[in-house]
Amino acid sequence: EDQVTQSPEALRLQEGESSSLNCSYTVSGLRGLFWYRQDPGKGPEFLFTLYSAGEEKEKERLKATLTKKESFLHITAPKPEDSATYLCAVTSGSARQLTFGSGTQLTVLP
Amino acid sequence: DTAVSQTPKYLVTQMGNDKSIKCEQNLGHDTMYWYKQDSKKFLKIMFSYNNKELIINETVPNRFSPKSPDKAHLNLHINSLELGDSAVYFCASRELGGGHGELFFGEGSRLTVL
Numbered sequence: 001e002d003q004v005t006q007s008p009e010a011l012r013l014q015e016g017e018s019s020s021l022n023c024s025y026t027v028s029g030l031r032g033l034f035w036y037r038q039d040p041g042k043g044p045e046f047l048f049t050l051y052s053a054g055e056e057k058e059k060e061r062l063k064a065t066l067t068k069k070e071s072f073l074h075i076t077a078p079k080p081e082d083s084a085t086y087l088c089a090v091t092s093g094s095a096r097q098l099t100f101g102s103g104t105q106l107t108v109l110p
Numbered sequence: 111d112t113a114v115s116q117t118p119k120y121l122v123t124q125m126g127n128d129k130s131i132k133c134e135q136n137l138g139h140d141t142m143y144w145y146k147q148d149s150k151k152f153l154k155i156m157f158s159y160n161n162k163e164l165i166i167n168e169t170v171p172n173r174f175s176p177k178s179p180d181k182a183h184l185n186l187h188i189n190s191l192e193l194g195d196s197a198v199y200f201c202a203s204r205e206l207g208g209g210h211g212e213l214f215f216g217e218g219s220r221l222t223v224l
Binding site: 032033034041042043044045046049085087089090091097098100101102103 | 114143150151152153154155158166168200202211212213214215216217218
């Protein structure tokens with residue numbers, strides 16, 4: 001069974017203070033790793049797909065990277081509007097549907 | 111224009127009642143899903159439909175019954191509601207051939223069972 005663990009559960013940063021969120025996974029044949037952003041009272045919003053170790057994707061202040069066991073979401077010089085819960089999910093050869101982690105709740109203070 | 115819309119957004123009801131949540135997507139996608147998000151924020155898939163045909167049915171009590179009248183709609187009916195059914199239910203869709211993980215979610219329907 002696919003498993004996804006995200007850390008930390010919560011992270012508070014000052015505006016401009018860069019940091020990283022971690023997503024470690026255990027799957028049988030990774031097909032894809034996905035990052036989503038979820039704002040309070042809203043549905044998750046797709047950010048990135050990563051397919052193979054060494055792959056990187058960037059969008060504004062966010063950069064996602066992938067190794068064989070984990071993914072990092074790097075946030076450079078965050079702004080208060082980056083505050084949200086960031087969810088990581090995987091699909092694998094044995095399970096085509098998404099398996100989600102419980103998320104990291106990011107708060108960026110002005 | 112809302113891409114995936116769910117109604118109602120909030121639902122408060124008594125144990126034992128029956129309720130429905132409706133979902134519509136205007137993206138032209140072929141595949142639709144229902145997910146449940148519990149208090150610990152875990153999102154778990156419940157059902158998946160591809161062009162009105164059920165393709166994923168996770169271990170969900172048979173009190174939950176999805177219905178897809180056409181490929182743009184996927185409704186969720188819940189019979190004999192229990193306290194443990196309280197959660198946020200999300201509808202989602204993706205296009206055929208799209209990555210299995212690139213989903214478009216609705217805003218969620220928060221169900222509270224008293």
